[in-house]
Amino acid sequence: DSPYPSPKEVPADEDAAAAAQRVRAVLGASPKICIVGSERPHSADSAAIVSQLGRELSERLRDRAIFLTQGLPGVQRAFVDGCSADARLYTLVPAGDNSGLGKGTDIAAGGDADRAGEVFGLVGDMYLVAEGGPRAAGLARAAAGRGATVIPIARLGGAGSGKFGFPPSSSRRPTQVATADQWAALAAPTSSVEETVAATAAIIMRCVKLAEYAADAAASAQDVPAAWSRGFFDEKVRHLACASTATASGCEIGVRADSLLALGLDYKQIVTAAFNVRKEMQQIERQEVHPAPAVAADAKARWCNLRSVVHKVHVCHAMR
Numbered sequence: 001d002s003p004y005p006s007p008k009e010v011p012a013d014e015d016a017a018a019a020a021q022r023v024r025a026v027l028g029a030s031p032k033i034c035i036v037g038s039e040r041p042h043s044a045d046s047a048a049i050v051s052q053l054g055r056e057l058s059e060r061l062r063d064r065a066i067f068l069t070q071g072l073p074g075v076q077r078a079f080v081d082g083c084s085a086d087a088r089l090y091t092l093v094p095a096g097d098n099s100g101l102g103k104g105t106d107i108a109a110g111g112d113a114d115r116a117g118e119v120f121g122l123v124g125d126m127y128l129v130a131e132g133g134p135r136a137a138g139l140a141r142a143a144a145g146r147g148a149t150v151i152p153i154a155r156l157g158g159a160g161s162g163k164f165g166f167p168p169s170s171s172r173r174p175t176q177v178a179t180a181d182q183w184a185a186l187a188a189p190t191s192s193v194e195e196t197v198a199a200t201a202a203i204i205m206r207c208v209k210l211a212e213y214a215a216d217a218a219a220s221a222q223d224v225p226a227a228w229s230r231g232f233f234d235e236k237v238r239h240l241a242c243a244s245t246a247t248a249s250g251c252e253i254g255v256r257a258d259s260l261l262a263l264g265l266d267y268k269q270i271v272t273a274a275f276n277v278r279k280e281m282q283q284i285e286r287q288e289v290h291p292a293p294a295v296a297a298d299a300k301a302r303w304c305n306l307r308s309v310v311h312k313v314h315v316c317h318a319m320r
Contacts, residue, residue, distance in 0.1 A: 019109050020122035026107065027066055027090065027123075031211040033057070033204065034068045034124035036139050036159075037075025038131035043156040045193050047078040050130050052197045054082025057204060058089070065208050066090060070120055071099030071106075075130045080104065092120050124148055126207050128200070129166075131158030137166040144170050149177070149207050153200060154187040177206040 014022070024032075041047060058067065067083065069076040071091040080101055083089050089104030094116045099106050109119040117135070121142035129140055129152040137159040140150045150170035152160035159166045173183040178199075185191045185199035 014110070016110065016115055016118035016122060019115070019119045023092065023107055023109055023119060023123050030063075030088070031065045031125045031208045032068055032123055033065055033126045033128060033208075034120060034139075034143075035076050035079045036127050036129045036132055036136045038133065038136070038158055039072050039074040041074050041078075041131050041156075042158070043131060045196070046075060046130055046156050048193050049153065049156070049196050049200075050075050050078040051082035052193065053128070053200055054079040054087075055084065056197060056201050058083040058087035060201070060205065061208060062086070063088065064212070067104075068092060068120065068124060070116060071101055075132070077101075092116050092123070118142075122146070125211055126151060126204065128204065129153065129160040131156045131160055132164075133159060134164045136160070137164035140170055141165065141167050149174065151200065151203055151207075152186070153196060155189050155191055155196065174203075177210065178203045 035050070037050065038046070054067075057065070066088045067079070068090050069080060069092075071077075071080075071093060080089060080091075080103055083103065085103070087104070091099040091101060091104055091106045092109040093099050093106050094110055094112050095108045097106075097108075110116040117139070121139045124143060126149045127140060127143045129136055129150060131153075132139075140152070140159065144150050144167040150167065152162075152166070152170060154161045154171065158164075162168070162171050173180065182199040182203055185195045186203075191199075
């Protein structure tokens with residue numbers, strides 16, 4: 001028995017927001033990557049790039065991410081054809097329709113194609129855009145407007161190159177997930193298929209890793225060490241702790257979390273402060289130091305405040 005609702009089970013009066021909520025609940029918490037693009041690609045490289053991305057991402061991410069299309073020809077079909085047989089691939093279709101892709105799972109999303117398209121713009125965490133026209137640009141605007149990450153392969157032209165009202169903010173390099181060279185590979189007409197695929201895959205892998213960190217940190221509110229030890233965050237904190245020029249120690253920045261931003265401290269200083277306070281807590285827990293009870297309680301209180309603001313500032317900073 002499939003856990004996915006058949007078209008007959010979808011309420012006839014379900015609006016796009018309710019449908020999106022239902023689809024996300026069915027798919028679970030894994031990062032959701034939506035593929036957007038032309039039904040009739042104009043660039044000779046589009047099919048090759050998207051197909052290779054389907055193969056590479058489905059093999060590298062496996063059970064770590066979900067891929068979503070609307071079952072359309074062109075870019076979406078090329079991606080589906082490239083995906084491995086065991087890819088977590090889903091197609092949003094209007095109630096009563098069948099994608100006919102022969103791969104992945106169909107999920108009913110709305111009573112017609114327009115409603116299914118609205119839902120598609122509301123469920124993804126990341127949107128990969130290859131060419132596309134006004135409809136693709138509209139999806140990108142909807143996604144960017146609610147904070148989803150939009151990754152345009154600008155060198156292929158179309159909406160992804162900034163046309164048809166594509167959101168300008170999504171044409172700018174997301175500095176925490178893409179290097180300058182990687183972003184240039186997506187935009188430069190001289191980039192090879194292989195260079196474009198490698199750069200795009202690296203950016204998406206980084207996005208997935210950040211999404212995993214954010215989910216883990218939120219789920220680990222009662223278990224700080226688990227969230228702290230995630231590979232990316234641990235690496236980032238260690239790097240910042242070594243590179244920081246901040247002079248204030250964790251003790252000196254021992255103030256309420258909401259006061260940190262009011263003081264104008266930047267991202268590096270906040271994370272460094274948390275790192276220092278965490279070291280204090282570890283020393284106390286290991287009984288390497290024996291502070292007075294009041295001092296120990298103060299360190300614990302500062303850590304509770306700092307861990308909250310670090311999570312919020314880190315995620316916002318990373319997704320800019």
